[in-house]
Amino acid sequence: MGRWQPNARERLAEAALELYGERGYEQTTVAEIAKRAGLTERTFFRHYADKREVLFGGAGELEDLFVRAVTGASADAAPIEAVAAGLDAVSEVFADRRAFARARHAVITANAELKERELIKLASLSTALAGTLRGRGVPEPAASLAAEAGVAVFRVGFERWLAAPGDRDLTGLVREALTEFRAVAAGG
Template structure:
């Protein structure tokens, strides 16, 4: 095995997902993931703290996009619109990974501890957006409610994107969910 392997992180992610789908998450070892990727366990641990994190490694990017979009919105933008822009930005970033997201969802759905980890991830993203809103001067509970609503739209839109018509993008589903939430909140 050579010392330097191009795109080792991506290879580990693909190998892990393949093995999780073939054998199940619990029956897959780090050694098997590394072997499938043509890498060493040491290389695996340079990229991931454990085999769960292969499925959750993108959380930092989502966090950054959500927080930066909310924080960067002009002061004249309403809190809900700042959160809406943030979840649309995340959806746009994820669009090219539809098949990976589908397979990842399948693996997570089959494992209770991974489902729990997914809920923790969503809660952390909501908390981060709420904090960005508070930094913009939005008081609680409005900041927390707005962030939670944004994550709820994200979660439902994600399911619809995975299960719905291929011609609709993730961002299309987000926009539709946001519009439906606005309609509900307006009492129509």
């Protein structure tokens, strides 16, 4: 067993994203990531299954957080209001992570395989949300449609946040996207 390394997980993720940005994702090895972080390969593999997991390791937590917030919304909340509670919950997580999110986004959009992976994760999130809404008594197709709406709003708000000047926070931009979405659906 290796010694405990303070912030090893974060250091490895930052080192990986630096290298993916400098050399490309394909050209970067786990050994190089560990070296850049000042850690061993063994430590890398204690935190991530492979170099792709550095980019997608947070997707499961994000899904859990979204689902928990939708489940915890008040019993009389409309489906779109329960989804809004989930959007607020996941937006908060990114408050101080924009540099990381931007670097990650740049790596993913440059690689077809990673883009596919990102789409799969979003589709999985939508499926999980639809199931959660059905668990709240929302019938189909409303459950699937509200879930798709939530994922679409998050994606659009998130991309605007990545592109926005430094003083906009994700929560505000996602809320704006939801408001805009509801206006579009109403025929605005």
